[in-house]
Amino acid sequence: MSRDDSLPMRVADSALPADVEIWDVAPRDGLQSEATRLDVAHKVELIERLVRAGFPVVEVGSFVRAERVPQMADSADVFARVKDLPARTPVLVPNATGFEHARAAGADDIAVFLSVTETFSRENLGASRARMEEEVRCIARRAVADGVRVRGYLSMVFGDPWEGAVADGEVVRLATEMRTWGIRELSLGDTIGVATPGQVKHIVRLLAGSGIAVTDVALHLHDTYGTALANVYAGLEEGVRTFDAATGGVGGCPFAKSATGNLAADDLIWMLEGLGIRTGVDLDAVVETSAWLSAVLQRPITSRVATALTR
Structure with missing residues (x-):
């Protein structure tokens, strides 16, 4: 066991992954729901x-x-100002037009997304699931043929504010379909933050049983009901090694009104550090960025760890 001044007590658990990868989605999924619109300079600095x-x-x-x-x-x-930074800098493309614009900008790392539910597909994308599946299939195949890296998001995996419970079979069907289109990385979205740990384990096991390697699965969690970290732990126990989070816990979903902020990267890193799991991310730097972002957005951030360490 060990501890630094600004880090938790470390007690490693050999049953959990030794290291994980964190996607910070604050500049996209975070800022897209914020009332304060940042200019290009502030986004680039973030x-x-x-x-x-x-x-x-x-x-x-x-x-x-x-x-x-x-x-x-x-x-x-x-994108033009950050594409050469020493990190992956993917962009989200919702449709074929977005893909064309992203490629024209020089993007070679993209994310596409589908909704597991019909209502959210129409609310978020303005089109039926069937139409969006065909569009994303075409985008993915074009991207793969062009050597573009593609991630697939599934939204409303764990619950939908209009339709309620989500059919497990639809999650598995869409995930396996995406794989046939050449998409290897899959991110499971708890878009409105209603998932519970048992549910997370159940879905991850269903996907593993359908032949999708757990190392290709990411969890994209929101913290509406305060269960995001518990759901991360459940994912870790199943072998998940990739998690989406947003520094400061900013964001939500502008098309799902019950959705609140993303899982705060600060809180996630604190828990992972305490478990002895390597992230490669400097928690102090993340907390400093949360404080800076709070000032820029002119509102308190939701990260409990950042709040505690900046008092």
Whole structure:
């Protein structure tokens, strides 16, 4: 056991992964729901801070229509200024037009997404699941043929504010379909933060049983009901080694009104450090960035660890 001044007591658990990868999604999934719209310079500074802190992947923007998500309207300008940083800098593309714009900007690392539920597909993407599945299939196959790295997001995996419980079979079907399109990385979204640890384990086991390696699965958790860290631990016990989080806990989903902020990267790192799990990310730098982001957004951040360490 060991402890640094700003780190928790470390008690390693050999049954858990020795290291994990954290995707910081604050510049995209975080900022897209914030009332305060940051300019390009502030967004670039945020991304540079996150890369300096040691995040291996920072999702830097979304090539979506400006009228749908105005906070992401300047993603091409932001991407141009961060694409050569020493980290992966993927961008989200919601449709074929977004893919074309991302490629024109020079993006060779993208994320696509589908909703497990029909209502959220129409609310979020303005199209049916069937139509979006066909569109994402075409995007993924074009991307793979062009040597573009592709991640697949599944939204509303654990519950939907309109439809309630989500059919497990649909999660498995869409995940396995994405694999046939050449998508290896899959991120399971608890879009409205209702998942519980047993549910997380159940879904991860179902996917493993369908032939999807757990090392290809990520968890994208929101903390609406305060269970995000418990769900991370459940994922760790199943062998999940990739987690999405947002520095300061910023964000949510502008099309799912019950969704609150993302799992705070600060809180996630604190727990992982305490478990002796390597992240490669400097917690002090993340906390400093949370404080800076709080000032820029002119509101308190939700990270409990950042709040505790900056009192």
